Amino acid sequence: MTTPLVQMKNISIAFGGVHAVEDVSLDLYPGEVVGLLGHNGAGKSTLIKILSGAYKADAGEIWINGKKVDIQSPRDARANSIETIYQTLALADNLDAASNLFLGRELTTPFGFVDDSRQEAETRKIMARLNPNFKKLKEPVSALSGGQRQSVAIARAVYFKARILIMDEPTAALGVHETKMVADLITELKKQGLGIFLISHDTREMMELCDRVSVMKNGQIVGTERVEDVTEDDILSMIILGKNPKAAA
Amino acid sequence: MTDTNQTPAKGQDFESSLDKSDKKVAEFEHRRKGLVDGLQHLLHLNPTLVPVMVLVVSVLIFSLPMVTGGKFMTMFNLSLIMQQVSIIGVLAAAQSLIILTAGIDLSVGALMIFSAVVMGLLGVNLGVPSFIALIAGFVVAIGGGLMNGLLVTRIKLPPFIVTLGTWYIFLSVLRLLTGSQSIRSQDIDAEAPILKIFGSFISIGSARITFGVILMIVVFAVLWYFLNKTAWGRHVYAIGDDKEAAELAGIKTDRTLLTVYMASGAVVGIAAWASIGRVGSISPNAFAEANLQSITAVVIGGISLFGGRGSILGPLFGALIVGVFESGLRLAGLDVQWQVFAIGWLIILAVAIDQWIRKVSA
Ligand SMILES: Nc1ncnc2c1ncn2[C@@H]1O[C@H](COP(=O)(O)OP(=O)(O)OP(=O)(O)O)[C@@H](O)[C@H]1O
Ligand SMILES: [Mg+2]
Numbered sequence: 001m002t003t004p005l006v007q008m009k010n011i012s013i014a015f016g017g018v019h020a021v022e023d024v025s026l027d028l029y030p031g032e033v034v035g036l037l038g039h040n041g042a043g044k045s046t047l048i049k050i051l052s053g054a055y056k057a058d059a060g061e062i063w064i065n066g067k068k069v070d071i072q073s074p075r076d077a078r079a080n081s082i083e084t085i086y087q088t089l090a091l092a093d094n095l096d097a098a099s100n101l102f103l104g105r106e107l108t109t110p111f112g113f114v115d116d117s118r119q120e121a122e123t124r125k126i127m128a129r130l131n132p133n134f135k136k137l138k139e140p141v142s143a144l145s146g147g148q149r150q151s152v153a154i155a156r157a158v159y160f161k162a163r164i165l166i167m168d169e170p171t172a173a174l175g176v177h178e179t180k181m182v183a184d185l186i187t188e189l190k191k192q193g194l195g196i197f198l199i200s201h202d203t204r205e206m207m208e209l210c211d212r213v214s215v216m217k218n219g220q221i222v223g224t225e226r227v228e229d230v231t232e233d234d235i236l237s238m239i240i241l242g243k244n245p246k247a248a249a
Numbered sequence: 250m251t252d253t254n255q256t257p258a259k260g261q262d263f264e265s266s267l268d269k270s271d272k273k274v275a276e277f278e279h280r281r282k283g284l285v286d287g288l289q290h291l292l293h294l295n296p297t298l299v300p301v302m303v304l305v306v307s308v309l310i311f312s313l314p315m316v317t318g319g320k321f322m323t324m325f326n327l328s329l330i331m332q333q334v335s336i337i338g339v340l341a342a343a344q345s346l347i348i349l350t351a352g353i354d355l356s357v358g359a360l361m362i363f364s365a366v367v368m369g370l371l372g373v374n375l376g377v378p379s380f381i382a383l384i385a386g387f388v389v390a391i392g393g394g395l396m397n398g399l400l401v402t403r404i405k406l407p408p409f410i411v412t413l414g415t416w417y418i419f420l421s422v423l424r425l426l427t428g429s430q431s432i433r434s435q436d437i438d439a440e441a442p443i444l445k446i447f448g449s450f451i452s453i454g455s456a457r458i459t460f461g462v463i464l465m466i467v468v469f470a471v472l473w474y475f476l477n478k479t480a481w482g483r484h485v486y487a488i489g490d491d492k493e494a495a496e497l498a499g500i501k502t503d504r505t506l507l508t509v510y511m512a513s514g515a516v517v518g519i520a521a522w523a524s525i526g527r528v529g530s531i532s533p534n535a536f537a538e539a540n541l542q543s544i545t546a547v548v549i550g551g552i553s554l555f556g557g558r559g560s561i562l563g564p565l566f567g568a569l570i571v572g573v574f575e576s577g578l579r580l581a582g583l584d585v586q587w588q589v590f591a592i593g594w595l596i597i598l599a600v601a602i603d604q605w606i607r608k609v610s611a
Contacts, residue, residue, distance in 0.1 A: 052497075054496075054497055073496075073499075074496065074497050074498070074499050075499045075501075078499055084497075086497060088494075089494075090491075090493070090494040090497040090498060091491075091494060092486065092487035092490040092491055092494055092495060092498070092557070093490050093491065093557070094486060094490050094557045094558045095483065095486060095487060095490070099483055099487075100498075103483065103484075103487055103495070103498040103499075103500065104484070104495075104498040104499035104500045105499065106480040106483060108480065112479065113478045113479055114478060114479060114480055114482075114483060139294075140293060140294070142293075143290060143293065
């Protein structure tokens with residue numbers, strides 16, 4: 001058996017009295033897509049934000065490649081080759097696409113100044129792959145549509161060649177065509193051996209893209225199943241009832 | 250995957266198809282909206298457009314012979330305006346750095362006088378070598394900025410409250426130090442003339458270009474360069490825009506904020522030195538309105554009080570607008586209160602435009 005890329009062990013976090021995530025364990029293997037499903041407020045985003053360094057868990061451990069790591073900040077996550085597309089996108093609205101793509105990791109000239117032309121060229125390249133209709137490279141991203149903004153956030157996560165990719169509802173604002181391109185992208189990255197955590201409310205899409213799906217409710221894992229072992233209805237009933245029909249049987 | 254090659258050919262995503270139907274349904278409505286959006290967009294991309302226009306128009310109006318009798322548009326008068334705005338201009342540059350991070354600094358004026366007083370007390374009253382006096386003044390200015398920055402980033406207090414507090418603190422300390430006594434011009438000349446270097450000038454025709462004016466322009470140019478060409482500058486804008494997003498992008502936001510407060514303090518130190526040359530003496534009671542005037546220049550200059558948007562060059566134009574109004578109205582023989590009146594409306598106009606840009610782009 002290969003070493004898991006990511007192991008989250010008994011992770012808990014509370015905000016005030018709210019147990020947003022409670023004793024959750026989850027793993028991810030190279031070349032695997034693991035889906036997280038669950039109602040609004042189930043704790044999906046909070047869980048992956050612990051992996052991405054946005055939150056610090058109250059309890060639990062994170063292991064990467066079989067080694068325990070301490071992820072204190074988004075920088076630590078990046079150092080562990082984890083990239084994240086946040087549900088909120090986390091873009092700086094008044095900066096253009098290229099500045100957002102390279103935010104915190106600017107390409108610089110030998111004199112230490114930002115190399116805007118190279119950043120723009122790189123942005124053009126990756127956007128051509130993700131969203132060929134994307135033309136507004138010089139606009140502040142606040143002037144872009146929801147779908148275009150989402151493309152920028154996706155480009156930022158994909159550009160830096162992570163080994164672990166977290167995608168929190170990456171297609172929520174995308175049109176049919178762009179959604180399809182993201183699905184193709186996920187398939188391609190998976191082939192390259194990346195591990196991907198994918199969050200979405202689209203059960204059908206998840207059945208197609210994921211190898212395994214985990215269902216969360218009230219901060220806990222209801223169950224984790226390989227997609228070939230369950231039907232869409234099984235998943236839906238796990239989400240709604242908060243019980244795993246297979247485990248009960 | 251089957252439809253990937255046909256879809257791009259049609260060039261269809263939701264927006265473009267929506268766009269088309271829109272056009273058919275209400276061509277006129279669409280075009281009008283397009284114009285308004287276009288203007289808003291233009292202002293968004295060029296935040297100094299409004300201040301530059303106001304400056305140019307006001308200069309043109311005051312240049313008309315029937316308004317000021319030709320007294321406004323002279324080299325002498327224009328250079329005088331530059332001198333008059335130079336100190337507030339430099340302070341506005343310091344203020345801009347803080348406002349770009351979505352903060353505000355009510356202590357810049359007091360910190361400037363504090364720093365100038367330390368330069369004078371050491372260099373003039375105590376006879377310490379001038380360059381040590383200057384260094385001490387800068388240490389005070391940068392230290393004051395650091396103090397503000399630490400309170401904002403470590404204790405997580407709002408900048409408004411922190412700097413309101415330090416404004417009182419700086420003022421009281423500097424008055425305790427001087428016993429509220431001014432340091433006289435002749436004494437500075439005798440003991441530490443270098444403190445007044447920025448009052449020196451070169452004459453070009455009837456124009457008097459003081460070193461202080463040149464300094465102001467250099468300060469803006471250097472800050473423009475850092476804010477627009479370095480990663481640090483990019484981070485300053487990102488933090489002002491959305492601190493949480495900046496943090497998620499891997500920026501050490503608190504550390505960057507600290508450097509911003511210290512850089513702002515250093516610029517306040519520059520203003521302090523320049524102010525000695527401009528005024529001639531060092532008075533603990535000078536520049537009482539400097540805080541508000543610096544904020545005025547920043548706001549009129551088109552920098553958003555919500556942070557993250559605006560050009561550092563805007564406040565230079567903002568300060569010049571104030572100077573042009575003051576000079577123009579005085580030369581037109583009107584009560585100076587009309588200048589105060591006009592500046593009040595300009596502030597409200599500038600913030601209204603900013604709100605408008607924010608609303609449509611959100
Ligand atoms: N920063 C925070 N402070 C306080 N409570 C929080 C915070 N973040 C999340 N929560 C709470 O934690 C719970 C889980 O929220 P989370 O955003 O993880 O849900 P989710 O599964 O991602 O939902 P959605 O599908 O709507 O995105 C919710 O009750 C939410 O209100
Ligand atoms: Mg979520």
